[in-house]
């Protein structure tokens with residue numbers, strides 16, 4: 001199984017053979033000694049022959065790619081069976097209180113890098129789309145995961161580890177924490193993320 005944009009390897013399944021692909025040495029250095037072997041490469045130019053892996057996963061990485069279409073084409077080229085992508089639905093992200101009330105500019109900056117679910121369906125015909133709700137105690141620290149923990153949005157360490165904050169420091173640092181707490185009680189965390197699962201057995205005429 002190929003894990004592209006693997007980062008530190010947080011979601012790599014322990015019960016199957018995984019090959020990670022990651023371009024950033026900073027991220028590669030954070031991988032544990034027992035993590036899957038990693039190739040330093042980008043998804044747009046995978047150093048793999050055609051049809052050499054059974055499946056691929058791409059978890060919250062699409063929005064970092066230089067060229068999403070080229071990356072998806074590469075996945076389709078090297079994968080025999082199934083491609084699973086976890087990404088953000090920015091229409092839902094726009095409804096999240098932290099974005100709607102405090103960081104609307106995020107939608108024009110960081111979030112603009114996420115392809116819409118419609119665009120992904122166009123690029124990967126036959127794709128199944130499943131909606132994942134984000135629980136209030138979600139263990140991950142991606143931005144939408146913290147919707148019920150407003151104090152976390154003020155934690156410099158958490159901000160430093162999450163890319164949206166890099167474009168929005170001014171508004172975050174001026175927002176009062178009491179307002180976060182009040183607003184969070186009105187929020188819900190439904191459907192901030194979406195999985196797109198492309199089962200290559202369903203169609204042969206992809207991308």
Ligand SMILES: C[S@@+](CC[C@H](N)C(=O)[O-])C[C@H]1O[C@@H](n2cnc3c(N)ncnc32)[C@H](O)[C@@H]1O
Pocket residue numbers: 004005006007008009010011021022023024027041042043044058059060061064065066067
């Ligand atoms: C938000 S992190 C997600 C890491 C990991 N998938 C996870 O869920 O923990 C996004 C990752 O995509 C990587 N990335 C950026 N551009 C990429 C590209 N063109 N091809 C593959 N990975 C890329 C980044 O270096 C980063 O490690």
